Amino acid sequence: MSDHTVSLPAGPGTLEAYGPSGPKPRHMFSRRNIFLYGTLIVVALYYLLPLYVMVVTSLKGMPEIRLGNIFSPPMEITFEPWVKAWSSACTGLNCDGLSRGFWNSVRITIPSVILSIALASVNGYALANWRFKGADTFFIILIVGAFIPYQVMIYPIVIILREVGLYGSLSGLVIVHSIFGMPILTLLFRNYFTSMPEELFRAARVDGAGFWGIYFRIMLPMSLPIFVVAIILQVTGIWNDFLFGVVYTRPDTYPMTVQLNNIVNSVQGVKEYNVNMAATILTGLVPLIVYFLSGKLFVRGIAAGAVKG
Amino acid sequence: MSKSERPSQLFRNLNAKIASIPMILTALVIFVGGSAWTVLYSFTSSKLLPRLNFVGLDQYYRLWSVPRWLVSIENLLIYGVLSLLFSLVIGFLLAALLDQKIRFEDTFRTIFLYPFALSFIVTGLVWQWLLNPEFGVQAVVRSLGWESFSFNPLYDSSIVIYGILIAALWQGTGLIMCLMLAGLRGIDEDIWKAARVDGIPTWKTYLFIIIPMMRPVFITTLVIIAAGIVKIYDLVVAQTSGGPGIASEVPAKYVYDYMFFAQNLGQGFAASTMMLLSVIIVIVPWAYLEFGGKKRV
Numbered sequence: 001m002s003d004h005t006v007s008l009p010a011g012p013g014t015l016e017a018y019g020p021s022g023p024k025p026r027h028m029f030s031r032r033n034i035f036l037y038g039t040l041i042v043v044a045l046y047y048l049l050p051l052y053v054m055v056v057t058s059l060k061g062m063p064e065i066r067l068g069n070i071f072s073p074p075m076e077i078t079f080e081p082w083v084k085a086w087s088s089a090c091t092g093l094n095c096d097g098l099s100r101g102f103w104n105s106v107r108i109t110i111p112s113v114i115l116s117i118a119l120a121s122v123n124g125y126a127l128a129n130w131r132f133k134g135a136d137t138f139f140i141i142l143i144v145g146a147f148i149p150y151q152v153m154i155y156p157i158v159i160i161l162r163e164v165g166l167y168g169s170l171s172g173l174v175i176v177h178s179i180f181g182m183p184i185l186t187l188l189f190r191n192y193f194t195s196m197p198e199e200l201f202r203a204a205r206v207d208g209a210g211f212w213g214i215y216f217r218i219m220l221p222m223s224l225p226i227f228v229v230a231i232i233l234q235v236t237g238i239w240n241d242f243l244f245g246v247v248y249t250r251p252d253t254y255p256m257t258v259q260l261n262n263i264v265n266s267v268q269g270v271k272e273y274n275v276n277m278a279a280t281i282l283t284g285l286v287p288l289i290v291y292f293l294s295g296k297l298f299v300r301g302i303a304a305g306a307v308k309g
Numbered sequence: 310m311s312k313s314e315r316p317s318q319l320f321r322n323l324n325a326k327i328a329s330i331p332m333i334l335t336a337l338v339i340f341v342g343g344s345a346w347t348v349l350y351s352f353t354s355s356k357l358l359p360r361l362n363f364v365g366l367d368q369y370y371r372l373w374s375v376p377r378w379l380v381s382i383e384n385l386l387i388y389g390v391l392s393l394l395f396s397l398v399i400g401f402l403l404a405a406l407l408d409q410k411i412r413f414e415d416t417f418r419t420i421f422l423y424p425f426a427l428s429f430i431v432t433g434l435v436w437q438w439l440l441n442p443e444f445g446v447q448a449v450v451r452s453l454g455w456e457s458f459s460f461n462p463l464y465d466s467s468i469v470i471y472g473i474l475i476a477a478l479w480q481g482t483g484l485i486m487c488l489m490l491a492g493l494r495g496i497d498e499d500i501w502k503a504a505r506v507d508g509i510p511t512w513k514t515y516l517f518i519i520i521p522m523m524r525p526v527f528i529t530t531l532v533i534i535a536a537g538i539v540k541i542y543d544l545v546v547a548q549t550s551g552g553p554g555i556a557s558e559v560p561a562k563y564v565y566d567y568m569f570f571a572q573n574l575g576q577g578f579a580a581s582t583m584m585l586l587s588v589i590i591v592i593v594p595w596a597y598l599e600f601g602g603k604k605r606v
Contacts, residue, residue: 036406036409036411037411039406040406040407040411040417043403043421044417044420044421047420047421047423047424047479047483048420049439050424050435050436050439050479051423053435053438053439054435054438057438065444066444069444069448069449069452070438070439070441070444070445070446070448070449071449119331119332122328123328123329123331123332125328126324126325126326126328126329127329130322130324130325130328131325132321132322132325132326132329135325135329138329138332138333138336138337139332139336141336141337141340141341142332142335142336142340144340144592144596145335145336145339145340145341147536147588147592148340148344148585148588149539149540149561149581149584149585149588150540151561151564151565151580151581151584152343152344152347152348152581152582152584152585153339153340153343153344153347154564154565154568154581155346155347155359155568155574155577155578156339156342156343156346156347157339157343159359160338178331179335179339182331182332182335186332210324211324211325211328212324236426239428240427240428240429240430240431241428242428242429242430242542242543242546242547243542243543243565246565247565247569257428257430257431257543260430260431260434261430261434261546261547264434264437264547265547265550273438273441273444276434276438277435277438280431280434280435283428283430283431284426284427284428284431287426287427287428288423288426288427290426291422291423291426292419292423295415295419298422298426299418299422299487
């Protein structure tokens with residue numbers, strides 16, 4: 001089964017193709033419908049509750065938080081916590097807010113996404129169309145390696161990065177993200193390119209196009225959807241990373257997740273829950289925006305990421 | 310793609326080989342080399358720096374006598390079994406509900422899945438706030454009149470792991486639901502028609518016909534959840550920092566702390582080797598079932 005065919009049908013077009021199972025719906029207010037929609041709405045509210053509490057808390061002042069309950073909407077809306085979280089929340093001695101972490105994360109995510117996808121797409125293309133002896137062996141090692149806990153490989157990479165002088169720098173972290181993004185992305189691209197009609201490739205070969213010619217002029221333009229899926233997968237994955245950030249960067253190059261954790265879990269000073277929640281939303285905002293904008297492509301990405309083989 | 314033999318084997322397909330260099334390096338140097346290196350050094354007495362003075366299994370004997378490691382393993386087992394069970398059950402039930410030709414399916418799916426887009430750090434911090442004993446759920450229920458209500462997992466060492474489980478389920482069940490939904494959609498409509506003609510109740514059809522048919526989906530999902538369980542780290546760091554005391558420690562955190570704080574590399578390597586071992590125990594039987602025998606359809 002190739003991955004890109006695993007898409008979750010949802011929406012009027014695909015619904016007909018697959019056809020949902022289960023008994024046919026009867027009256028609008030049948031007992032079955034009340035149970036069905038009732039359950040779904042209750043569960044949906046449960047899933048939405050943390051988001052709601054985050055937003056509400058971040059808009060209250062501290063006195064109101066101490067008095068009221070976390071579910072009540074703010075009596076007086078204030079954006080002070082957001083401003084403070086962004087520009088002056090403290091982690092230890094530094095008091096320049098989350099903005100530094102945000103820009104670090106931007107400077108980590110963009111090159112990591114570009115590098116990892118560039119490497120993996122060319123690699124997947126080579127595996128799909130230009131097989132050479134032994135290529136599949138390396139590919140299997142790569143896929144099996146995706147299951148190895150990162151903790152096993154963390155320290156050897158520290159040594160390697162230290163040797164080449166990149167330990168603690170943003171470039172070092174970019175390399176680490178490209179390495180660990182490789183298994184899933186290579187799989188994604190290999191399966192996609194394998195499913196493309198063989199005749200296309202043959203015709204281009206007959207016309208004298210080489211390895212890079214076919215990649216840039218035929219494969220690349222025809223595989224935009226899979227590139228979008230890969231970008232979604234990588235942007236959310238890299239933005240949300242914590243472990244690599246904390247291991248391979250220094251305090252001044254910490255990504256946003258690490259800095260957020262340091263701000264909220266810092267033991268000094270009075271806990272400002274509203275600032276903490278504002279900071280938490282700010283950190284979650286980028287992947288949330290990606291998620292809500294990408295819709296079905298996100299689902300397709302994680303399904304591809306999850307259903308291996 | 311030509312299969313004919315040509316003289317210069319090494320330079321055939323040269324561009325493809327160049328393009329594969331990053332993959333080859335990653336596979337050999339990082340995945341194979343790195344793992345082997347860590348396993349090798351787990352038999353040494355390395356402290357601040359890795360040194361090759363072998364001490365046999367000493368690090369492992371020590372590891373299994375450290376209370377913190379034993380707590381970590383116990384937590385991982387409780388968390389692992391429960392999260393496996395609840396993820397599968399909740400994920401499947403939600404998928405089955407969404408598969409009833411309902412309206413607003415996209416909306417519901419979007420809502421169930423959005424936590425999966427958030428990082429474990431964000432998840433952990435939100436639930437730390439929701440479970441805060443002074444202001445969170447406990448305080449709200451008490452203010453409604455139920456004075457004796459007690460739900461304080463984050464500060465009660467006997468139940469703290471369940472507090473983490475709640476957050477993890479909130480974050481991860483959407484993904485399981487999506488995988489299950491894909492599995493349900495892959496089942497032929499005729500099966501349902503036949504079951505209806507035979508007058509089999511819906512729940513029985515699910516239990517005895519649909520779920521057995523979805524075996525491959527369940528196995529894949531199981532492997533995904535299991536691989537994620539062993540890696541649990543950020544969520545604990547954000548939500549409890551391993552506390553109260555050492556009550557919510559997990560193996561991945563043990564590895565990190567011993568490598569980068571306690572400056573006891575040997576212990577960190579031994580602990581990470583144990584993690585590798587546990588993954589192998591999960592993956593090898595699965596890989597054998599999936600790829601070893603003849604391919605199931």
